[in-house]
Amino acid sequence: xxxxxxxxxxxxxxxxxxxxxxxxxxxxxxxxxxxxxxxxxxxxxxxxxxxxxxxxxxxxxxxxxxxxxxxxxxxxxxxxxxxxxxxxxxxxxxxxxxxxxxxxxxxxxxxxxxxxxxxxxxxxxxxxxxxxxxxxxxxxxxxxxxxxxxxxxxxxxxxxxxxxxxxxxxxxxxxxxxxxxxxxxxxxxxxxxxxxxxxxxxxxxxxxxxxxxxxxxxxxxxxxxxxxxxxxxxxxxxxxxxxxxxxxxxxxxxxxxxxxxxxxxxxxxxxxxxxxxxxxxxxxxxxxxxxxxxxxxxxxxxxxxxxxxxxxxxxxxxxxxxxxxxxxxxxxxxxxxxxxxxxxxxxxxxxxxxxxxxxxxxxxxxxxxxxxxxxxxxxxxxxxxxxxxxxxxxxxxxxxxxxxxxxxxxxxxxxxxxxxxxxxxxxxxxxxxxxxxxxxxxxxxxxxxxxxxxxxxxxxxxxxxxxxxxxxxxxxxxxxxxxxxxxxxxxxxxxxxxxxxxxxxxxxxxxxxxxxxxxxxx
Amino acid sequence: xxxxxxxxxxxxxxxxxxxxxxxxxxxxxxxxxxxxxxxxxxxxxxxxxxxxxxxxxxxxxxxxxxxxxxxxxxxxxxxxxxxxxxxxxxxxxxxxxxxxxxxxxxxxxxxxxxxxxxxxxxxxxxxxxxxxxxxxxxxxxxxxxxxxxxxxxxxxxxxxxxxxxxxxxxxxxxxxxxxxxxxxxxxxxxxxxxxxxxxxxxxxxxxxxxxxxxxxxxxxxxxxxxxxxxxxxxxxxxxxxxxxxxxxxxxxxxxxxxxxxxxxxxxxxxxxxxxxxxxxxxxxxxxxxxxxxxxxxxxxxxxxxxx
Numbered sequence: 001x002x003x004x005x006x007x008x009x010x011x012x013x014x015x016x017x018x019x020x021x022x023x024x025x026x027x028x029x030x031x032x033x034x035x036x037x038x039x040x041x042x043x044x045x046x047x048x049x050x051x052x053x054x055x056x057x058x059x060x061x062x063x064x065x066x067x068x069x070x071x072x073x074x075x076x077x078x079x080x081x082x083x084x085x086x087x088x089x090x091x092x093x094x095x096x097x098x099x100x101x102x103x104x105x106x107x108x109x110x111x112x113x114x115x116x117x118x119x120x121x122x123x124x125x126x127x128x129x130x131x132x133x134x135x136x137x138x139x140x141x142x143x144x145x146x147x148x149x150x151x152x153x154x155x156x157x158x159x160x161x162x163x164x165x166x167x168x169x170x171x172x173x174x175x176x177x178x179x180x181x182x183x184x185x186x187x188x189x190x191x192x193x194x195x196x197x198x199x200x201x202x203x204x205x206x207x208x209x210x211x212x213x214x215x216x217x218x219x220x221x222x223x224x225x226x227x228x229x230x231x232x233x234x235x236x237x238x239x240x241x242x243x244x245x246x247x248x249x250x251x252x253x254x255x256x257x258x259x260x261x262x263x264x265x266x267x268x269x270x271x272x273x274x275x276x277x278x279x280x281x282x283x284x285x286x287x288x289x290x291x292x293x294x295x296x297x298x299x300x301x302x303x304x305x306x307x308x309x310x311x312x313x314x315x316x317x318x319x320x321x322x323x324x325x326x327x328x329x330x331x332x333x334x335x336x337x338x339x340x341x342x343x344x345x346x347x348x349x350x351x352x353x354x355x356x357x358x359x360x361x362x363x364x365x366x367x368x369x370x371x372x373x374x375x376x377x378x379x380x381x382x383x384x385x386x387x388x389x390x391x392x393x394x395x396x397x398x399x400x401x402x403x404x405x406x407x408x409x410x411x412x413x414x415x416x417x418x419x420x421x422x423x424x425x426x427x428x429x430x431x432x433x434x435x436x437x438x439x440x441x442x443x444x445x446x447x448x449x450x451x452x453x454x455x456x457x458x459x460x461x462x463x464x465x466x467x468x469x470x471x472x473x474x475x476x477x478x479x480x481x482x483x484x485x486x487x488x489x490x491x492x493x494x495x496x497x498x499x500x501x502x503x504x505x506x507x508x509x510x511x512x513x514x515x516x517x518x519x520x521x522x
Numbered sequence: 523x524x525x526x527x528x529x530x531x532x533x534x535x536x537x538x539x540x541x542x543x544x545x546x547x548x549x550x551x552x553x554x555x556x557x558x559x560x561x562x563x564x565x566x567x568x569x570x571x572x573x574x575x576x577x578x579x580x581x582x583x584x585x586x587x588x589x590x591x592x593x594x595x596x597x598x599x600x601x602x603x604x605x606x607x608x609x610x611x612x613x614x615x616x617x618x619x620x621x622x623x624x625x626x627x628x629x630x631x632x633x634x635x636x637x638x639x640x641x642x643x644x645x646x647x648x649x650x651x652x653x654x655x656x657x658x659x660x661x662x663x664x665x666x667x668x669x670x671x672x673x674x675x676x677x678x679x680x681x682x683x684x685x686x687x688x689x690x691x692x693x694x695x696x697x698x699x700x701x702x703x704x705x706x707x708x709x710x711x712x713x714x715x716x717x718x719x720x721x722x723x724x725x726x727x728x729x730x731x732x733x734x735x736x737x738x739x740x741x742x743x744x745x746x747x748x749x750x751x752x753x754x755x756x757x758x759x760x761x762x763x764x765x766x767x768x769x770x771x772x773x774x775x776x777x778x779x780x781x782x783x784x785x786x787x788x789x790x791x792x793x794x795x796x797x798x799x800x801x802x803x804x805x806x807x808x809x810x811x812x813x814x815x816x817x818x819x820x821x822x823x824x825x826x827x828x829x
Contacts, residue, residue: 116794120573139793144570239769297659301680301768358570465589468787472592475786476774485681485772503589 059097059368066362067100068369070127071115072414074105081386081407088382096376097368112136119145119359126360127369129414130179133353134254134346137171141178142461146355148176152367159375160367163417169455170349180370182352184413188342188448190323191245194332196310199223199230207333213246213285216317216335220294223316230313232294234306236320241482242295245319246282249343251451253458254350255467256474257499258508260453268453268519270511272504273474274496283481283488290484299483325442326431344448346457352414373416380416385424392422399425399436419444456518463510466503473498563798573794583799592783600779603763604755606687607694608748614695615702616740620732622703623710635707639700646761653693653766680770687776693766694759702747709743710736745819745826753812756780756804780804 079085082103090100106114108131118125128146130136140146153160153168160180161168167187171179193216195207203226210216220232235242251260252273259276261269273279289295296302306318310331323334356366373379385392385402386409392402400422402409423436433439460467477495480486496504563583565576587593618638625631641649656663657679665676679685717735726734758779767773784800820827 119569120794122572143567143793147570297676297678298661298680300770300772301654301658303768465586468586469589469592472783472787476771479771480681485678 061098063098065094065099066365067102068126068362068365069102069104069124070369071104071106071118071125072129073108073111073131073412075411076107076109079105079408081391084387084390085382085408088387089379092376092379092382093369093372096372097365099362099365099369101369115140115145119357122359124359125357126362127366128355128357130353130355131351131412131414132347133170133179133181133350137173137179137350137353137355138458138460140355141173141176142459144358146178147358147360147363148178149180149356149363149367150177152356152363153177153180156364156367157371159371163374166450166454167349170346171353171355172455173457174459179350179353179355180367181349182354182414183374183418184352185418185443186324186446188344188348189321190336190338190342191249191321192323192337193233193245193335194236194306194310194318194320194323194328195219195335196313196316197328197330197332198313199227199316200333207328207335210335211337213337216337217289217294220289220292220316224293227316231296231309231315233289233317233319234296234302234304234309234315235299235483236307236318236322237305238303239479240305240319240321241286241479242289242319242484243279243282243286243482245321246285246337247276248278248338249340249449250276250278251343251345251453252347253345253453253456253511254347255458255460255470255507255511256478257470257504258511260345260451262452266452268515270508270515272496272499272508274492274499280488280492283484283492286482286484287486287488288484295484297485300479300485324431325446329430341447341449343451344454345451346454352412376416377420380418380421383415384410384413384421394422395425397425397435399423399428399439401425453515455522456515458511458514460507460510463503463507466506469502470499470504470507473502559798560802562795563802565795567793567795576795583795584803586787586796587780587784587800587803592778595775596778596780596783599763599776600758600781601755603687603690603758603779604751606691607698608751608755610691611695611698611702612744612748615699615706616737616744618699619703619706619710620736622707623736624728635700635703638703641697642700644697646759646765649693649697649761650765650768653689654768657689680768681772683773683776686767686773690762690766690777694762697762705743705747706740709740713739742826746828749812749815749819749828752815753808755811756807758782760785 082105086101086103089103093099093101106129111129111131115125115128117123130140137146157180163183164181167181167183168177170181171177173179193210195205195210199205200207203222205219205222210219223230223232233242236245252258253260253270257273258270259273259279261271261276263269286295290299304312304314306315306320309315310318317335318332323336326334328334354370356363360366373383381388385400386405386407388394391405391408392400393404394400402424403426419440423439428434428436428439431439431442433442473495477491477498481488481491481495562573564578564580565574566579566582567573568576622631622634625634654662657665659665659676659678659680662679664679669676677685679689713736717739718731721731721735758781760781763777763779763782764785767777780800780803784797788797788800816828
C-alpha cells in the first residue's frame with residue numbers, strides 16, 4: 001500500500017512536470033511573435049534613428065490591419081452596444097491608421113487582478129487603462145507589465161503632446177515614459193463642503209454667508225438644536241477623512257505617510273505626514289467637532305458617504321474634495337473655505353493613465369491609436385458618448401442630451417480630448433453656465449497651482465517592504481485620527497512612532513535622495 | 523499490511539485501484555498539479571518574461587510578511603483565535619449535541635437542529651450587518667436598548683479593541699455550531715441504545731452515562747475534527763475577520779490575521795508572487811503542524827492517529 005502511494009506521488013509529480021511542459025509550449029510561439037514584432041518595429045526604429053522627425057513618419061497601409069485590444073474601465077456592468085461602437089470605431093481607425101480596435105470592458109474594482117491574470121495567461125492585451133494610475137504606474141513599470149514608450153510617442157504622438165502639454169510628465173517614471181495621461185475637464189477639484197439644499201431651504205441658511213469655519217460651526221450648532229438626529233458633517237466617501245478637507249493643500253508625493261515641505265530657501269524636503277503643520281491643526285479641529293457631536297460616532301463604520309447622505313437627508317454637510325466650478329448640484333450648495341488654489345501634484349494628473357502592455361506586438365499602433373483619440377473629435381465623441389441619435393442627441397445649443405445611453409455609458413473621461421467632445425446638457429444644468437461655451441469657459445478659467453515637485457515620480461523598488469509596512473500602519477491610524485474618533489494629541493505621535501518602526505525613515509531618505517537627483521536634473 | 527508478502531500483495535487490490543482511479547485523477551488535477559505554482563513564491567514578478575520565467579529571488583517575496591511590526595500581531599491573532607475557536611467550538615458543539623440527544627420529541631429536535639444550523643448557511647456579509655444592527659454606536663440595539671435599560675453609558679463598539687475577541691468568538695460559535703452539531707449527532711445516533719439500557723439497569727445517573735458512554739464513543743470524531751482544525755490553524759476565516767469588524771481601523775490590532783493582512787496589502791497591487799508566498803508559508807506551517815500533531819497522537823494513542 002505504502003509503495004503504491006509513493007508510486008502515485010511520483011506519478012503526480014510527473015504529471016505536473018508534463019503539465020509544466022505543456023505550459024511551456026506556447027513560449028516559442030510567443031517568442032516568435034515577439035521576434036516578428038521586433039522585425040516589424042525595426043523599420044520604424046531605423047527611421048527614427050535617422051532622426052527625421054520633421055518628415056512625419058507615414059503609416060503603412062499595405063500591411064494587414066493589426067487588431068489592438070484596448071482594456072478600459074467600467075463599474076462592473078455590461079455594455080450591450082459595445083459591438084456597435086467598435087464597428088463605427090473601426091471604420092475610422094482603418095482609414096486613419098490602418099488598424100482595428102477591440103474594446104474590452106474591465107471592472108474598475110478588480111483592475112489589478114484582471115491584468116495580472118491576463119498577463120500570466122498570456123492573453124492578448126495592447127492598451128490598458130490604469131485607474132487610478134498613481135497606484136499602478138510604479139508597480140507595473142517595475143514588474144514589466146508596461147513597456148517604455150517614449151520613442152513611439154516621439155514618433156507618432158504629436159497630438160498627444162500638443163493636447164497634454166506639461167501633463168505628459170505625469171506618465172514618466174524612472175527616466176522613461178510608461179504611460180499617457182488622460183486629459184479631463186479639470187485637473188484638480190477643490191476642497192470644501194457641500195451643504196444640503198434641503199436643510200438650507202428649510203431653515204433659511206444662506207450658503208453664501210458661510211466663509212469661515214466659525215460660520216460653519218454656527219450653522220452646525222443651529223442644526224443640532226433643531227434637528228438633533230441629522231449628522232452635521234460626514235466625510236464625502238466611505239473611507240474618507242474630514243481632516244483632509246480642512247487641511248491646506250499639500251503634496252503627498254503619491255505615497256502614504258509622507259508629505260512635501262517647501263523650505264524658505266526653496267529646497268524641497270520630504271517629511272512624515274505627522275509633522276505637517278496644517279494636517280496637525282486640521283486633526284485637532286476635527287477632534288473638537290467629534291467631541292461636540294458634529295461627527296457621528298459611527299463615522300468609521302458608516303456604509304454611506306456624505307455624498308449619499310446629502311441625498312437622503314442623513315447629514316447637513318459633506319466634507320468634500322470634489323468641488324468644481326459650479327456652486328452646487330441638485331442636492332447641495334458648495335461652500336469654499338480655502339482661499340488658495342488647489343495644489344496639483346503628479347499623482348493628481350495620474351488619475352487616469354493609458355499604458356502599453358509589455359506583451360503588445362505593435363506598440364507603434366497603440367500610440368497611433370492614442371494619438372488619434374486626442375486628434376479626432378469623432379473618435380473622442382464616439383468612445384465617450386456613443387453613436388449619435390442612438391446614445392445621444394445633439395440639442396439646439398450644441399450640447400447633447402445623453403439620457404438614452406443605458407446601453408453604452410461611461411462615467412469617467414477616459415477617451416480623447418475632453419475639450420473636443422460635446423458637453424453634456426446635464427453637466428451644464430448643474431453648473432452656473434447656461435450654454436456649452438460658457439461651461440467650457442468656466443472650465444478653462446479654473447486655475448490650479450503646480451506643486452514644486454510636479455513631475456517627480458518616486459521609485460519604491462529599493463524600499464518596497466518598508467513602503468508596504470508604512471502603508472499598513474497608515475491604514476490603521478490615519479482614518480480614526482482624520483475623523484476625530486481618537487485624540488490626535490496622543491495618537492499622532494503613536495502613528496509616527498509605528499511608521500518609524502516600519503521603516504519610514506528609510507523611505508524618506510530614499511525619496512529625498514531621488515528627489516534631490518530629480519531637482520538637480522531639472 | 524507490512525507483514526504481507528510483497529509479491530502477491532498488490533495484485534488482489536487491482537479492482538479497488540481501478541475504482542479509485544477517478545477520485546485519484548481528480549485529486550491529482552485539483553490538489554497536486556497546482557503545487558507546480560509554488561515556485562512563483564520564489565520568483566521575481568516579471569510580466570515581460572511570463573510569470574513562470576522570472577528570476578529566482580530566494581525568500582525575498584516572504585520578507586513583507588515579517589518585515590513590519592504587524593508580523594507578530596497577525597501571527598498571534600491567527601493562531602490564538604484558531605486555538606480559541608477549536609477549544610470553545612468543541613465544548614459548545616459537544617454540550618449542545620449531547621443535550622439535543624436527550625430531546626425525545628423527534629419533531630422538536632428537528633426544529634431545534636435546523637434553527638441552530640441556519641446561521642451556518644448565511645453569508646458573512648449578512649452576518650456582519652446583523653452584528654452591526656446590534657453594535658452600531660448610534661442606532662444599535664445594545665446601546666439603545668440593553669445598556670439604556672441598565673442605565674449604563676453607551677459603548678463605541680467599533681472603536682474599542684478590547685471587546686472584539688469575545689465578539690468574534692461569539693459570532694464564530696454562533697455561526698459554526700450547527701455544523702459541528704451535525705457531525706457529533708451523526709455519531710451519537712450510531713451509539714447502540716443497549717449501552718444506555720445496561721447503564722440504566724445498573725443505576726447510572728445521566729451524567730455518568732455521558733461521562734462513561736457518550737464521550738468515549740465520540741472520541742474518534744472529536745479527535746478527527748480537532749486534527750483537521752489544527753492543520754488549518756494558519757488559515758483564518760477571512761469573512762469573519764474582514765467583514766464583521768466593518769473595516770474599522772481602530773480594531774486592526776485584534777482583527778488582523780494573515781489572510782486579512784495579505785488581502786489588504788496585495789489585493790490593490792495584484793502582486794501574485796507575494797500572495798503565493800503567503801500561501802506557501804501557510805501551507806508549510808500547516809503541514810508541519812499536522813505532522814507534529816499526528817506524531818504526538820501516535821505516541822500517546824496509536825489507534826486514534828489519522829495516518
